[in-house]
Amino acid sequence: MPVSTATPLLERVREALSQVNDPEIRRPITDLGMVAACEETAPGQVRVEVLLTVAGCPMKDTIRRDVTAAVGVVEGVEGVTVDLGVMSDEQRAGLREQLKGGQAEREIPFARPDSLTTVIAVASGKGGVGKSSVTVNLAMALTRLGRTVGVLDADIYGHSIPAMLGVGDARPTAVEDMIMPVPTNGLKAISIGMLKPSRDQVVAWRGPILDRALTQMLADVYWGDLDFLLLDLPPGTGDVAISLGQKLPNAEVVVVTTPQQAAAEVAERAGTMASMMNQRVIGVVENMAYLEVVCPDCGATHRIDVFGTGGGDDVAAKLSTRLGYAVPMLGQIPLDPALRAAGDTGVPITADGTDSPSATALHGIAERLAGRGRGLAGRQLGLSPTGR
Numbered sequence: 374m375p376v377s378t379a380t381p382l383l384e385r386v387r388e389a390l391s392q393v394n395d396p397e398i399r400r401p402i403t404d405l406g407m408v409a410a411c412e413e414t415a416p417g418q419v420r421v422e423v424l425l426t427v428a429g430c431p432m433k434d435t436i437r438r439d440v441t442a443a444v445g446v447v448e449g450v451e452g453v454t455v456d457l458g459v460m461s462d463e464q465r466a467g468l469r470e471q472l473k474g475g476q477a478e479r480e481i482p483f484a485r486p487d488s489l490t491t492v493i494a495v496a497s498g499k500g501g502v503g504k505s506s507v508t509v510n511l512a513m514a515l516t517r518l519g520r521t522v523g524v525l526d527a528d529i530y531g532h533s534i535p536a537m538l539g540v541g542d543a544r545p546t547a548v549e550d551m552i553m554p555v556p557t558n559g560l561k562a563i564s565i566g567m568l569k570p571s572r573d574q575v576v577a578w579r580g581p582i583l584d585r586a587l588t589q590m591l592a593d594v595y596w597g598d599l600d601f602l603l604l605d606l607p608p609g610t611g612d613v614a615i616s617l618g619q620k621l622p623n624a625e626v627v628v629v630t631t632p633q634q635a636a637a638e639v640a641e642r643a644g645t646m647a648s649m650m651n652q653r654v655i656g657v658v659e660n661m662a663y664l665e666v667v668c669p670d671c672g673a674t675h676r677i678d679v680f681g682t683g684g685g686d687d688v689a690a691k692l693s694t695r696l697g698y699a700v701p702m703l704g705q706i707p708l709d710p711a712l713r714a715a716g717d718t719g720v721p722i723t724a725d726g727t728d729s730p731s732a733t734a735l736h737g738i739a740e741r742l743a744g745r746g747r748g749l750a751g752r753q754l755g756l757s758p759t760g761r
Contacts, residue, residue, distance in 0.1 A: 381449075382447070383413060385448060385449070386411055386421070387403070389443045389444055390403050390411065390443060391404075393436075393440055396432045396436065396556055397432055397546055397555075397556055398595065399556075399561075400597070402440075405468060405471070406424070406468060407423050407425075408421065408422070408424075409424050409458055410422035414454070416451075417450060418452045419450050419452070419453050419454070420454045421454070421455050421456070422456045422457075422458055423436060423440060423455060423456070423457055423458070424457075424464065426460055426546060426553075427465075427546055427548070428459045431543070437457060440455050469548050472551065481592045481620055481621070482596070483591065483602060483623075484591075484620060484621055486623075489598075489600075490598075490599045491600065491625070492621055492623065492624040493601060493604070493625050493655070494603075494617060494621070494626045494647070495508045495605055496606045496608075496626050496643040497629045497640060497643055498608065498609065498628075498630070498636070498639030498640040498642050499608050499609065499636060502608075502636060502660055502661070503629065504606075504660075505533045505537060505605050506537065506660075507627075507629050507706065508534070508603050508605040509605075510712075510731075511735060511738060511739050512560055512721075513560065513721040514736045514738075514739030514740075515600070515743055517736075518740065518743050520601055520743060521597075521598060521600045521601075522559075522560050522561070522599065522601045522602075523554060523560065523562070523563075523599045523601070524538070524562045524563075524604075525591070525594075525602060526562070526563065526564030526566065527590070527607065528605050528608075529565050529586065529587075529607065530607060532565050532566040534564050535562070535566045536716075537716045538557045538560065538562055538719060539558070539718070539720060540562065540719070541719070543557075545563060545568070551593055552590075552594045553595055554596060558721065558724050561597070563594050565586060565590070587616055587617060587620065591620060601742075604621075608643075609642075614643070614646055614650070618646075618647070622650070624652050625652065625653050626647040626653065626654045627655060627656055627657070628644045628647075628688060628692070629658045629660055631680050632662055632663075632678065632683060633680045633684055634681065636680075637685070637687050640657070641688055641691050641692060644657075644688070644692045644695075645695060648695075648696050653698075654692055654696060654700050655700070655701075656700060656702065656741075656742075657689040657692070657701070658685070658705075658706065659684060659686075659702065659704070659705045661679070661706070661707075662705035662708075663676045663677060663678050663682075663705070663708065664676070664678075665677075665730060703741055704734050704735075704737050704738040706735060707730045707734065709729055711727070711729045711732075712731040712732075722735070
């Protein structure tokens with residue numbers, strides 16, 4: 374990082390800048406070559422020039438604020454000026470190469486046998502069971518447990534993750550041909566909805582085009598180091614489920630159902646499809662399990678089974694028998710108006726400390742997922758036997 378002189382003040386400023394992370398890449402701006410200049414223009418007056426990856430970087434105000442705040446508290450600094458520039462093509466290419474870490478083009482990092490990211494695909498047999506809502510809230514709950522989490526909206530036709538996370542109109546930043554996921558509420562998210570020219574455009578893809586879109590979101594997006602990547606799958610057992618099964622053979626699957634038997638029967642097919650793609654089903658979540666109401670006559674809280682009972686337990690038991698290993702019931706999420714309202718406002722109900730019934734249930738499921746071991750049982754290691 375070029376500086377005017379190596380004064381003690383500028384050394385302290387450099388140290389402060391090393392603590393400022395790019396909000397999209399989540400790495401220090403000094404490590405990324407984003408600090409082009411740091412100089413003392415007058416006693417106590419510091420000027421810092423930061424290079425944005427692209428001219429229209431959506432996080433430029435955040436970068437300016439973070440740099441100003443970090444430098445402003447350095448001992449001896451009385452004023453801070455932050456100028457924003459733009460990387461050259463060569464600098465962007467160098468950054469891209471640095472972030473790729475020498476990996477081959479179009480490689481899906483999560484498919485590597487040595488990947489440390491737990492990939493969980495959230496599936497359902499039919500639409501309308503709240504699968505997307507479960508996905509975003511589990512992702513947020515895992516974040517609150519201190520995990521680094523990404524969310525990939527693989528529901529190509531019915532993408533709703535951006536709106537549920539409050540970034541329905543956000544567009545990701547591109548560095549050369551590498552895409553930065555959109556940061557929101559401590560998560561990293563990407564959706565086909567963010568890649569469309571307009572929010573209301575209809576996606577009508579099949580076959581090879583659909584497959585290429587999935588590859589792009591997995592391979593061309595710079596996710597960084599994730600503890601968990603949650604994928605919101607489209608309902609059913611169609612092209613996307615098959616394609617993702619081929620691309621992410623080590624992914625684990627959570628099946629979402631509702632209590633009624635008709636939904637449970639269809640949910641079993643989603644679990645069976647995962648097994649056919651050599652993916653392990655790690656549990657069942659029963660959404661809209663019941664409704665708790667306060668009786669106006671006696672004042673007691675009563676549980677109403679609006680959609681029947683037993684669907685989640687039935688799916689877990691049948692999948693355990695069919696797949697030959699234990700598929701647990703991870704939890705029941707009650708009907709909760711607050712959960713619906715949170716999805717409409719774009720702030721997941723698990724984002725804060727609310728103790729609503731649904732938030733409590735979702736946090737409990739997230740704790741079970743986070744507490745699971747990372748054993749190698751059932752994982753494809755990419756090894757081939759050799760002769761003795």
